[in-house]
Amino acid sequence: MAKNRKSENYLDLVFEHNTAFRYEESEDGAITIFVENKGFFNHLMQSLLGKPKVSQVHLEEFGNFIWKQIDGIQNVSQISEKVHEKFGQNAEPLIPRLVQYFKILENNSFVVRKA
Numbered sequence: 001m002a003k004n005r006k007s008e009n010y011l012d013l014v015f016e017h018n019t020a021f022r023y024e025e026s027e028d029g030a031i032t033i034f035v036e037n038k039g040f041f042n043h044l045m046q047s048l049l050g051k052p053k054v055s056q057v058h059l060e061e062f063g064n065f066i067w068k069q070i071d072g073i074q075n076v077s078q079i080s081e082k083v084h085e086k087f088g089q090n091a092e093p094l095i096p097r098l099v100q101y102f103k104i105l106e107n108n109s110f111v112v113r114k115a
Contacts, residue, residue, distance in 0.1 A: 010099050011080070015111040016072035023067075031067045033057040033110055057110075062087065066101060072114050076102055 017023070023033045035055045059067055065086055069079045080098050083091050091097065105111040 010102070011077035011095070012075050013102075014072060014075045014114040015070050015102065015106070016114050017067075017070060018109050018112050021110055025068075029064055029068075031059045031064045033059070062091065062097075063101070066098070070111055 021033050021035060023031055025031055033056070035057060037051065037053055037055055062083070066079060066083065069082055074082075076098060080094055083098060084094055102111070106113070
């Protein structure tokens, strides 16, 4: 299985938002993802140190735009074209940055690969 994943083209992958996470878009278009802090250690920190039960992840300008493009239909390559149209040279080096951004979203389970 690992060999198969290595040979895949990341630009062909299609992602969708993970429904386990709630998110909101503010009036100015900013995206906030809400992460529920579960588990014994988190509960302990909430009780002892007043840590929040829900953390908020605020996306930056590029992240806001990319998040809105993730629809379970467009692949990473198609999204890269839209990012280039919107941000031009400010997005460069586009492909490495975008792939890394998707890997971060996927590693944090904010997005899932569409089958």
